[in-house]
Amino acid sequence: MRLPRLPHVTGWRPIATILILAGALAATARFTLGLGATTNLSDAFPWGLWIGFDFLGIGLAASGFTIVAAVHLFHAHEYEPIVRPAILTAFIGYLLVVLVLIIDLGRPDHFWHPLVMWNPHSVMCEISWCLMLYTTVLSLEFAPIVLEKFNIHSPIKWIHAVSLPFMIFGVLLSTLHQSSFGSLYLIVPNRLHPLWYTPLLPGLFFISCIASGLSMVTLESLLFSRNGRPFLPTHLQAKLAKIVALALAVYLVVRIQDLLSRGTLHEMITLSYYSVAFYAELSIGFLIPFAMLLFEKVRTSQTGLYVASLLVVLGFAFNRMNTAITGLEHYPSQTYFPSLIEVFIMLGITAIGFCAFSYIAQYLPVFKTAEPEPAHPQEEAPSRVEEPLFVASQWDDPRPS
Amino acid sequence: MAKKKAMLIDVSLCVGCNACQAGCKAQNGQPPNEEKFLSLTAYTALSKYNDLYVRRMCQHCDVPTCVSVCPVGALTKSELGPVSYDGEKCIGCRYCLQACPFHVPKYEWSSTKPSIRKCTFCAARLAKGQPTACSEACPTGATTFGDRDQLLIEAARRIGAEPGKYVPKIYGEQDVGGTSMLFISPVPFEQLGFDSRLGKTPMPLLTMSALSKVPNVLSVGGVLLAGIWWITDRRTEVQAYEASEASKKKGAAIQPKDDA
Ligand code: SF4
Ligand code: SF4
Ligand code: SF4
Numbered sequence: 001m002r003l004p005r006l007p008h009v010t011g012w013r014p015i016a017t018i019l020i021l022a023g024a025l026a027a028t029a030r031f032t033l034g035l036g037a038t039t040n041l042s043d044a045f046p047w048g049l050w051i052g053f054d055f056l057g058i059g060l061a062a063s064g065f066t067i068v069a070a071v072h073l074f075h076a077h078e079y080e081p082i083v084r085p086a087i088l089t090a091f092i093g094y095l096l097v098v099l100v101l102i103i104d105l106g107r108p109d110h111f112w113h114p115l116v117m118w119n120p121h122s123v124m125c126e127i128s129w130c131l132m133l134y135t136t137v138l139s140l141e142f143a144p145i146v147l148e149k150f151n152i153h154s155p156i157k158w159i160h161a162v163s164l165p166f167m168i169f170g171v172l173l174s175t176l177h178q179s180s181f182g183s184l185y186l187i188v189p190n191r192l193h194p195l196w197y198t199p200l201l202p203g204l205f206f207i208s209c210i211a212s213g214l215s216m217v218t219l220e221s222l223l224f225s226r227n228g229r230p231f232l233p234t235h236l237q238a239k240l241a242k243i244v245a246l247a248l249a250v251y252l253v254v255r256i257q258d259l260l261s262r263g264t265l266h267e268m269i270t271l272s273y274y275s276v277a278f279y280a281e282l283s284i285g286f287l288i289p290f291a292m293l294l295f296e297k298v299r300t301s302q303t304g305l306y307v308a309s310l311l312v313v314l315g316f317a318f319n320r321m322n323t324a325i326t327g328l329e330h331y332p333s334q335t336y337f338p339s340l341i342e343v344f345i346m347l348g349i350t351a352i353g354f355c356a357f358s359y360i361a362q363y364l365p366v367f368k369t370a371e372p373e374p375a376h377p378q379e380e381a382p383s384r385v386e387e388p389l390f391v392a393s394q395w396d397d398p399r400p401s
Numbered sequence: 402m403a404k405k406k407a408m409l410i411d412v413s414l415c416v417g418c419n420a421c422q423a424g425c426k427a428q429n430g431q432p433p434n435e436e437k438f439l440s441l442t443a444y445t446a447l448s449k450y451n452d453l454y455v456r457r458m459c460q461h462c463d464v465p466t467c468v469s470v471c472p473v474g475a476l477t478k479s480e481l482g483p484v485s486y487d488g489e490k491c492i493g494c495r496y497c498l499q500a501c502p503f504h505v506p507k508y509e510w511s512s513t514k515p516s517i518r519k520c521t522f523c524a525a526r527l528a529k530g531q532p533t534a535c536s537e538a539c540p541t542g543a544t545t546f547g548d549r550d551q552l553l554i555e556a557a558r559r560i561g562a563e564p565g566k567y568v569p570k571i572y573g574e575q576d577v578g579g580t581s582m583l584f585i586s587p588v589p590f591e592q593l594g595f596d597s598r599l600g601k602t603p604m605p606l607l608t609m610s611a612l613s614k615v616p617n618v619l620s621v622g623g624v625l626l627a628g629i630w631w632i633t634d635r636r637t638e639v640q641a642y643e644a645s646e647a648s649k650k651k652g653a654a655i656q657p658k659d660d661a
Binding site: 031032033034035036037041042043044046047069072073074075104105106107108110111113114117118119120121122123124125126128164168169171172175176179180183184186187188189190191199202 | 612
């Protein structure tokens with residue numbers, strides 16, 4: 001099976017540079033002029049695009065804790081090669097989300113307050129703590145990669161000795177805050193549209209983050225391919241795909257059963273702005289990829305996996321944006337559309353993420369734990385050496401080819 | 402112990418003179434122009450429904466949603482009743498704006514060091530034993546100030562005395578867990594813009610059911626994950642052991658099969 005011709009981005013550097021500069025300008029405007037002048041947020045719509053971005057970033061970075069749990073806690077060691085890239089993605093994702101959160105705060109200079117002023121009744125407080133602690137755990141999980149590069153071995157041993165409790169702690173923290181993003185909305189039953197509001201929000205957020213986190217692992221495996229070979233062998237990708245399908249199935253059953261039991265049938269069958277958004281989310285992100293992944297052919301095909309995983313991630317994004325924006329337009333009967341500055345800050349930060357990943361992967365042994373894969377020259381060797389994706393082109397390939 | 406204070410707002414007595422807003426604005430040093438909606442410069446405002454007027458302001462809930470959601474405890478509920486705000490603590494996350502069931506807090510969007518603003522229940526005056534500025538300003542007795550339990554008795558008395566004049570409900574007695582602002586009205590409250598979907602359950606309980614599971618997730622989850630680690634690890638150990646035993650039996654003649 002040959003890798004589908006992924007869109008390989010040439011000239012991504014100038015694009016990224018422009019985006020980062022535009023983002024920096026937008027951020028300067030936001031800090032000098034205030035939120036009112038630079039965003040479309042208002043009293044009726046106090047949270048907007050940035051909160052959606054946070055949900056997204058954290059949900060996609062779920063690849064980190066799911067794969068750490070699989071490999072180090074469930075001993076699925078065959079997935080080892082993808083652990084470091086996944087941790088790096090998660091680490092960058094979390095740092096960027098924290099950055100966006102700070103930009104979003106009305107008083108960025110007070111961002112440290114939740115650490116010293118507690119309110120145990122506040123989901124927001126719990127999330128702040130989880131984010132901080134989990135980012136710390138991620139930095140510990142990431143540290144060996146940095147230390148290895150500089151040949152400092154004694155702390156690595158030390159980190160290995162304490163790594164089990166830390167990994168468990170990290171997985172628990174992830175479970176907590178992934179679901180807590182859903183809990184944020186438990187308190188607004190009168191605001192959030194019934195197609196999204198449910199007491200099960202935390203559970204649904206958690207299940208969907210597992211599906212999207214593992215889909216991200218698959219995407220990473222496909223994107224980091226060298227010479228047409230995906231990072232993980234086909235049968236491992238197929239196994240991941242089965243777990244994703246299972247998570248999607250559980251999600252669908254729980255979500256639909258819950259919608260019916262809460263009597264939202266009326267909202268589901270009447271055609272409206274909300275029901276269209278709802279069906280788009282449910283079909284793109286859940287039904288279609290689930291149906292696709294049922295087929296062995298899709299699970300073992302790179303194109304198939306690529307499309308299905310992309311759909312899961314897209315649907316996940318759709319779901320979070322619907323919860324954070326669409327579903328809330330219903331109460332104040334006010335629509336919200338992000339301002340250019342909001343958008344530029346978000347794009348700039350995304351670009352920072354891509355650049356950070358690319359440079360770190362270039363200089364640190366992120367891809368070095370990969371065990372040499374037995375080469376199957378007859379089936380696997382590509383007819384021509386395909387240009388790898390933009391990031392890959394800068395690494396020296398550690399694997400014998 | 403200090404007694405819980407409250408205000409009783411009798412919708413049937415309100416003539417829409419806006420004196421409460423004027424009194425409030427004077428008290429808080431805000432520009433005296435008349436405003437129809439709650440804003441940074443109007444902590445109370447009158448909404449008109451046919452020929453009835455209803456005051457809007459912070460309800461100073463008994464189990465305030467805003468207090469429960471604030472991550473840093475910038476909002477606090479005091480014994481006398483006021484829900485007060487401390488801008489020195491506030492991080493500006495705006496969760497209180499999002500969560501308040503009455504859409505009360507307003508944000509200083511145009512400032513670079515913004516605070517939220519809302520009715521203070523004249524906390525400083527209450528502490529000195531004075532009534533609220535708006536109740537003092539009200540010329541008709543539509544807004545009265547007093548001890549909450551006394552006002553509840555008074556409200557029930559008015560409804561009982563003229564059952565034809567009032568609907569038999571004191572809004573705020575139990576709604577969202579009880580509030581410091583009590584309303585009685587000649588028409589059902591839904592017709593006055595009160596959100597009929599809000600029940601008697603305090604909103605913070607909705608979150609507590611999820612938050613109270615946090616310790617369980619940590620303890621049970623921790624044990625479970627450690628257990629899974631232990632069990633799956635044993636399995637690989639056993640496999641390795643069996644494999645080595647098997648290869649020993651087969652002797653050196655047969656190469657151990659590489660299964661990696
Ligand atoms: S009305 Fe809103 S702002 Fe006022 S105490 Fe209740 S929850 Fe807080
Ligand atoms: S905006 Fe300020 S007062 Fe409101 S919840 Fe956030 S930190 Fe608390
Ligand atoms: S209680 Fe005080 S702050 Fe609140 S509306 Fe009345 S005068 Fe204004």
